[in-house]
Amino acid sequence: MQTKIGIIGGSGIYNMDGLENATWVTAPSAWGTPSDDVLTGRLDGVDMVFLPRHGRGHVHSPTTVPYRANIDALKRLGVTDIISISACGSFREDMAPGDFVIVDQFIDRTFAREKSFFGTGCMAHVSVAHPTCARLSEACATAGRAAGITIHTGGTYLAMEGPQFSSMAESKLYRAWGCDVIGMTNMPEAKLAREAEICYASVAMVTDYDSWHPDHGAVDVSDVIKTLQGNGTKAQDLISRLPALLGTDRTPCPHGCDRALEYAVMTAPDKRDPALVAKLDAVAGRVL
Template sequence: MTDTKIAVIGGSGIYDIDGLQDAQWTTVQTPWGAPSDALLTGRLGGVDMVFLPRHGRGHVHSPTTVPYRANIDALKRLGCTDVVAVSACGSLRETMAPGDFVIVDQFIDRTFAREKSFFGTGCVAHVSVAHPTCPRLSAACLQAAGDTGVTTHDGGTYLAMEGPQFSTLAESRMYRDSWGADVIGMTNMPEAKLAREAELCYASVAMITDYDSWHPDHGEVDVTQIIATLQKNATHARALVAALPALLGGARTPCSYGCDRALEHAIMTGPDARDPDLLARLDAVAGRVL
């Protein structure tokens, strides 16, 4: 049994955690470069918490330039056990309206300009992301979201696009009609894949801000509309985060879904053929198995 340490990765509109005790911004160095920003550490409800602003304070990183590997490494290096990603998204479903939350359980990764793995030449590993989010952690997020009063959908497929431009109408229709995606965003990939490689439980809370461009009654995405909805969503998101310590508890048993053992049989490269320099960079992410 270990101590729970909850990490919250805040997306657009979420830049801190309310009520955090002993709060301090901590600079973390990683072998993958600097994270998006310093990390806010403290305790909430008797449970250790870490907050990371995905885009940096002031929103300085685009979805493509977010240092995803450094972010996940920093969370692992600080001893985090559970990662809750909060993100602004567009909706591809009439029933998932702006202001609603979706507890994502699947992804379609359409990003192409980002480093997507900690592993590579000199240490090859293949983890399963068939089920890319942790059902236990997602269930806690579902309950916490529901308790805030916000309309919350249990399950949904998140289409991760490269951005930073929004979708064309043709793309939006394809993602919705042909591919079966439910929400669209720009930041949960490769974040979810890297969290799995780092053996971290990961849950995704999508905060819907708009109907993307497919909806015949709403037209193209308007940034002013998104910001207005973001501000409303942020209140519910903060309440969700505040409820997590009580739901997850301070003591943590091994994940019943195996998220914290994802590397158990994943590394393919034999010990004698492994690159020492890469192994050194993997000290936090894969130290348990290496």
């Protein structure tokens, strides 16, 4: 199998530099229309696909991002590895604005989103005990350090619904829970990538200290935008180093991300809804 890297760009990242034969194409999905067209091309001999999570021009709110359509479209395009790039707030003094955090755990506090491809008529339960791929995360950390970025390996991401930022009480509560960063978009994205058997890594770019920090006060959008611009340049540099680390030939994931559905489908074959099974042809066709 050939490696095909999918980049989901978050706030402030609506394009990707350096792709050879870069072309914007409409990506099909059985789950609605993705956030935008996708940019396809090659970087250092490796196929890449870029999808702006909020759409070019930042059209979608964190709640209205069509997460299922996005992941399904990347699966249909043959993406083997997804790197999520997103902005976040920090709950830790040492995770400062401009730093990047390679997230390895989530607490999902979102409540207004469809979180699974499966449901009545075809039910599956995948494990998200370890919701990101350690192999892919390590590649992102290595690429980030080589680019001169301050990288924090490992961290718990609190996914909030948004679009408002946290109250001070919420911010202090999440810190007490042991969370490291807070964002609005990695859930249900990571869960859906696992259901689609695609390796997923989360690179969270710190823009602010949320609202807990006594010396920084409430989140200021103008300050966030300034930091986003610098983070976007760093993210492009990190991404540019991934093809050399991941290589062109894709071997099976040592952590089993690409086999997550092996024993997950619970509904008996004769009880499955044909219409739902048809929609699952890309995500779960391997096991259905």
